[in-house]
Amino acid sequence: MQVSMNELKAALRRCFEASGYFVGNYEDAANMVLWLEKHGLNGLAELERALPYITEDADKPLSTVVYEDSTSAIIDSNGRSALNCIAASVDLAHAKALESGIATITVHNCHNRMFALKALTDCGRRGISVTAYWQNGSKTVKEYAAAIKAGERYPSFSEAATNLVTSPDEQQALTIVCSSRVDLSGSLQRSRGNRNARYMSPEQLAENKEYIIDNGIGIDEALWAEINRIGAGILVENSERSRQGAGSR
Secondary structure (H helix, E strand, O other): EEEEEHHHHHHHHHHHHHHHOOOOOOHHHHHHHHHHEEEEEEHHHHHHHHHHHHHHHHHHOEEEEEOOOOOHHHHHHHHEEEEEEEEEHHHHHHHHHHHEEEEEOOOOOEEEEHHHHHHHHHHHHHHHHOEEEEEEOOOOEEEEEEEEEOOOOEEEEEEEOOOOOOOHHHHHOOOEEEOOOOOOOOOOOOOOOOOOEEEEOOOHHHHHHHHHHHHOEEOOOHHHHHHHHHHHHHHHHHHHHHHHHHOOO
């Protein structure tokens, strides 16, 4: 079925709010999903994999800074989804790059890191160049890289399957490098053993967005129903609050 971007964004906001995301975070999360989908990077497929677990973040500690100096930091996201924690990590990298010229942030124990692309793009649009790298998978390890130059509107993105062996810690890590003085670029090397490689240029991402604007977003009916089922919780809660408020007057 086809839905408009506005319909999808509103449904996603309700879904994340009903799942316990804080004010501001549920808007960020909705925008992250929508950004991937409208740029041809399968945001809805990523969401479908994450959806069974999004309510669990409410019971996990907030991200904590394990180490920090003027140009770097190590952050433990405590098993949370990037949907409700990665924007703050990118903001920290941005602030350090403004202050020191370059900064490196390593995030551990973070799931669904594809959603970081929206925050990385916002960083570039604010005049700070940024590149990021992460791995995912156990039997087949895939690696990913994204980068955007300062002042540009769209990043580049690349991914490939590898023959690498990785530890559980590496599977949930993300490295972010920001600079206010150097235009960073990042794409995966043509390493031996890499296969099914894909590279998307900033121009391709821009073209994907134009196509979605013209044609709308296709979504599986079952996924659309599940997003709205979860989001209905906030409508029920708001209705109950309204009744209680009316009764107290």
